Amino acid sequence: MATIKDVARGAGVAISTVSAVLNRSAPVSEQVIEKVNKAIAAVGYVPHGAARSLRSGNSQLIGLVVPNIANPHFAAVAREIENICLIAGYMTVVYSTGQDSERESQVLKMLRVQRVAGLVIIPTRSDAEHGSRLVDQIQVPAVLLDMFVEGLPYNVIKTDNIEAGRLATDHLLGIGHRRIGIITGIAGLATNDDRLGGYLQAHAEHGVPVEPGLQLAGNFDQTQAHDRAIELLQRRDRPTALIAISNLMTLGILFAVRELKIKVPADLSIVGIDDLEFAAVLDPAPTVVVTPILSMARRAVEMLLRQITQKEVATGAWDIHQPHLVVRESTRAIG
Amino acid sequence: MATIKDVARGAGVAISTVSAVLNRSAPVSEQVIEKVNKAIAAVGYVPHGAARSLRSGNSQLIGLVVPNIANPHFAAVAREIENICLIAGYMTVVYSTGQDSERESQVLKMLRVQRVAGLVIIPTRSDAEHGSRLVDQIQVPAVLLDMFVEGLPYNVIKTDNIEAGRLATDHLLGIGHRRIGIITGIAGLATNDDRLGGYLQAHAEHGVPVEPGLQLAGNFDQTQAHDRAIELLQRRDRPTALIAISNLMTLGILFAVRELKIKVPADLSIVGIDDLEFAAVLDPAPTVVVTPILSMARRAVEMLLRQITQKEVATGAWDIHQPHLVVRESTRAIG
DNA sequence: ATCTGCTGTCGAAACGTTTCGAATACGAAC
């Protein structure tokens, strides 16, 4: 492969001059610029990213660490971030953790080896211990997305998850439901706990006692949610409504009710948190609390790029985005 | 950041010895190995990928170029490939082309700058002209996924798309449909043309003439498919069945029939090509031809890794995977 | 005693850039 040396030879100038042309980092005469460009085309020169990165100390690589890229929710985030980074001249490296902190470590290690310039991460856990481990493992500008960890030196972009849980629950309580089940994600994760907190808060606001037996713990995935839903809905005193704490879990519940031949919304109301793109053609089309994930992603990467290119320092501030309710067919008032 | 030099100093050995320990590239005494490992831990050494890659000439980076990572179909591919690469010690860099060959060029350029060790690509076009452009732009081991381009020196992993189209159409013809519409993707793309070819072939096999007016060209996206479907289904002589040539297009059609309040399968049968993970809870759950995308992805990356690590040379062979039909609720026999 | 072969370790070059101080050219000013 042609190197900058070949270009220099071809153009009859010094290597450093070619570099100056390439990076517009020093004044070069029009005449020479033209010669260099011709030589570049002639030898088919493509800069060597690794060499550049080694010498200059910055890598043009942005890491994105999400729970699972196969989840449409996170895929949408990835697409958005990839786009913005491409325009800014950065490459995106996406990794899925599978909500496994071992794998998260492994992934962060690789990202460090590649000396990514910064990263957007949805951590696998949100306790303080994990937080300090993260700080050790990150070592570059980072923005936390959709999940916070106590007191880290990173900016956080998140949904108001308490409000999300509250909105879902309030809707059901508002239309007369009194026994509302909820299938939660992984306990201890901020996103999960906050949403559950909103569920409790809404009950308190309406003066309705919560039944602990109606809260079932899954993880964030579809089959678990399905299994928990089956379990809960087969009880003879099953709830009249059910909340899923994340998108794929909503899907899991829909599979479950279909299996049990439960009529929705006649016999059961369902509300999901996080939208599904194809929600409108699901049967039944679920009422959900939608979170503005794309604009959050955009904010996150813009903030990150500012930290990288303008050496802007992370304030640790939280940028909180408000969710809203979209009513579809899966909920109905009961008397 | 600590470098290999710091490790060497810490362990009291030469740099090259540390390197030998790191890469097991030369025999080193147990005693020294231990000293080196201690020093690595002590100074918190993380290898510098760019330096390594510059010197050794290989990058540990695999590029994945797909039409759109936000499409669950491709997201699943990405996840699978990421997994396998991680195990093999490679990082994956995913890019979406948006089926735009300009963007494809830009992306390939960036991947060349990063000197990716190889790539898995679903090209934006499949004509010969584009093919030779691709060869220019790739310059590393590559495997073509799910789409072939005439006579390129790359192995191809693909679905038997003719069979996929045939299967979908044969099913409908077999249950009595005679006027079958089809919403196609981008004409000229092998995947599209082959599936359409299967549609024609099935008609021929059944001795049923095709009505050209029932073939509508979309691109591969959902809204386009939706619009074409609306158009087609509002004709007074609309077909009794409709085929969508790809997954998101199936979704688009479902949205359309819902909008037009057409009863499926009573008044219209629908078959999609490519499955949707949540297909079973759609309304109606679509009958589809499923393509074994995950095993294809696995094959592709394994083949690629073999080419990279074992310098195995691409034969240009096609690895063709067979699709199969899954009947759900969206199709019904007519008499 | 000397030579041979093997093991383990070392030193220095090389990979392709960027960066920065130094060198050159050329008018303008004296």
Next chain:
DNA sequence: GTTCGTATTCGAAACGTTTCGACAGCAGAT
């Protein structure tokens, strides 16, 4: 004609590795 300043251009060092030939030490063969 010398000096100075400005505008370009150049050369060499440096980034952190891997790689490879050289070398030291030592055991066994001569």
